[in-house]
Amino acid sequence: MAVTDRSDCPVNLAVELFGDRWTLLILRDMIFADRRYFRELLRESDEKITSSILADRLERLVSAGIVTRSGDPGHKQKSVYHLTERGIDLVPVLATIGQWGATHCPADPAKAASARELAYETPSSWQALMDELRRRHETVCDDDAG
Template sequence: MAEKRSGCPINMTVELLGDRWSLLVIRDVMFTDRHTFAELHAGSQEGIATNILSDRLKRLVAAGVLRRTSVPGSRNRVRYDLTERGVDLVPVLTAIGRWGARHLDVDDALCQVVQDLHAGGPDAQERVQQHLRERDLTPA
C-alpha cells in the first residue's frame, strides 16, 4: 500500500478499498464463489478490464485481503481466496449493499443476499463468515 495520508482508519480503509473495482472483486470472490482470474473476468457484470483486474488482485493480495495460491496440477493457474481480513469485510459489504438498496435504483434480485444478511442480523453475517472461513481458510 502506498504511503498513508493519515492514520485515520476511515482514510486508510478508503485508500485501500475505495477505488471503483476493489470491493467488486472482493464481492465476486465472497458471494459468487469465483476464484480464478478467468472466472472473475468472465463473470464481471460490470465489465472489468483484464489489466485493472490484474492490478486489483495484486493490490488485494499485497494488502492481505486475498491469498494467491497455485492450482494443483496446473502450471499457470492460480486461485484467489479470502483471508481472515477479507472475511471480516462481510459486514462492511452488507452495510454498503443495504445502503444502496435503500437509497438507489437497484435491481431487486441482486439485493437479495444483502437483504437476507441484513434481516438475519449479526448471526446471519457470522454464519456467512464461518462458511467463508471453512471454504477459503481451511486447507484442502
C-alpha cells in the first residue's frame, strides 16, 4: 500500500488514483475527444484546467500506468500521450458516469445524447444490489421522488 493510500479497499485505491475532477476530465478528453497533446488537453477543454494541474495529473496518470508519454516524431519538443490497456479499461467507468450525468443533471442536450449512445443494460448483479438498497432505503427514495 502506498503512503497516500488510506486503506486497501478497491474503491478507495481507485479514488486515490483518479478520483479528483481534473483527472477524470483529462481521461474523458483522451477517451471521447481523442485529445493526446498537452496543448489540446489544456486549450480545448471547456473546464479551463491550468497548465500546472494538467502537468501534475498527466504525470500521475503516467506513473500509474494509465497513460504513456512519448516524443512526437513530427516535433521534437512535443510529447504525445497514449492510453494504455489500463486506461482503455476505464471506458465503462466514464461512460457510466456520463450516462448518470445525462439522466440526473441539467446537461447540454447534445452532450447528453453522446453519453446516452453508450447506454448499457445494468448487469443483474448490480440490479440485485440496487433493488436491495431501494428496499433498505425506501423512505429516503420515496422522499426523493416527490
